[in-house]
Amino acid sequence: MTVRLSRIQLALFFILLCPVNIIGLWWAVGSPLVMDPNSICRKAKRLAGKQAELCQTQPEIVSEVAKGARLGVRECQYQFRYRRWNCTSHNKYFGKILQQDIRETAFVYAITAAGVTHAVTQACSMGDLLQCGCEATRNRAPPRPPSSSSSGDGVKWEWGGCGDDVEFGYEKSKQFMDAKRRRGKSDIRTLIDLHNNEAGRLAVKLYMRTECKCHGLSGSCTLRTCWKKMPHFREVGDRLLERFNGASKVMGGNDGKTLIPVGQNIKPPDKQDLIYSDESPDFCLANRKTGSLGTRGRMCNSTAMDISGCDLLCCERGYREETVVFEENCLCRFHWCCVVQCKKCLVRKELSLCH
Structure with a gap:
């Protein structure tokens, strides 16, 4: 999925799409620099204060941010x-989409902010980051037994294991994705972008699930x-x-600080809803604009009969x-130990392609 751009293209793309938020992040993620967070930070000269601070002090988190952006895309x-x-x-078409304020852009902002939250949190749980680890549960109320449990008598409940520290991932996503944009003509767009970023993060944070493991002799759950x-x-x-x-x-709104539903x-809309201000094109014909x-x-x-x-x-x-005729593995057999051998078969498939 790597998009290879010339240095001139990178420079033009970045200049046209500043100030940096998800668009600037896509510029970094879509380039060959993605595996080197230090290079991302060096090249992205216009990063806002919070982003620049992350680049300077916690480049390993920037690497996880890039992974999260790829996950979202x-x-x-x-x-x-x-x-x-x-x-x-x-790259040329994706950048044009992100310059508009349509439903598709709202989804991209939300899913990318969610991806960053998810990737950073996952890295914490896996021990890949020194700044975080498993979730702290010291002050949390004990978990409730599942409703399917036949009897809670005599069963002790406690937090343990390695819970995901979603608060850390949430904060780092907010720090990088919500870098303040210039006020003025972009006020409404800024409010919309920040709202959709938050909707994406909440799609992770508000839907944490509880997993449990039983301990006890002979399969009991004491x-x-x-x-x-x-x-x-x-x-x-x-x-x-x-x-979406x-x-x-x-x-x-007239005050420049509020958003009003049309109609x-x-x-x-609540905090989990996606919002937009312009109607989407029909996307039927190619149009670089x-x-x-x-x-x-x-x-x-x-x-x-659906959208497909x-x-x-x-x-x-x-x-x-x-x-279309293509080759695929077939008649696979497992041989002890431990090899799977397959034959190659030609498969004929009928495709329907749009005029």
Whole structure:
């Protein structure tokens, strides 16, 4: 997924898309510098104060931030794989999308902020960062027994194991992703971006699950040790996609500090909702100005009636059938010990491709 840009392209891309927030982060993540957080920090001269502080004092966290951004973009590509805009990582088009204030941009901001939260928290639990570790549970109330438990009599409950310190990941995501932007004409856009960042982080933080392990002789459960774990990131993506589908259109209030839902009898969006201010293009045809690659040549499902169906994905332009022959492993057998040997089989597949 690495996007290789020339030095001139990198410079132009960065200048056009400052001040840095998720766009600047994408510039760093999408370049070959991603594996070297020190290089990211050296090249990103316009990083805001909090970001620059992280670069100078905690470069290993910047590395996890970059991993989290990649995690978010990969999840975006999975969730949007059947949509007209499929979260393409093409640098010229992706940058154009992020300059707009549409629903797709709201999802990118949210899923990337969630990815950073998830990656940093995971690194803490794995012992990859010196600044954090397992969640502190000293002052936490004891866990409640699950509702399916037949009897809680005689069973002791306590926190233990290595719970995920989501508060640390949340704070580092906020520190890097919410670097303040210039006030003035961008006030409304800033409020929207910060709101969607927070919605992404909350999709991780508010859905921590409790995992427990029983201890005792002969399978008995005289003691149950429990800890908090983050939701799987696919669950986070699914949850944010639901918010995308129900995203609220907003406009700025007269005070320049509030956002008002557009339309009558519409409730104000809560902190977990995604918001936007401009309507999305239809993404049917290629258009560099809007960041649309179009859907020509995209695979579609000729029998489906949903967004993956050829009628919707191909924008009613029609589609063609094409036969593709490819090679894959088949007739695999396990040989003791410990080798799996497979034959190569030619597989013929019928594809539907948009005109």
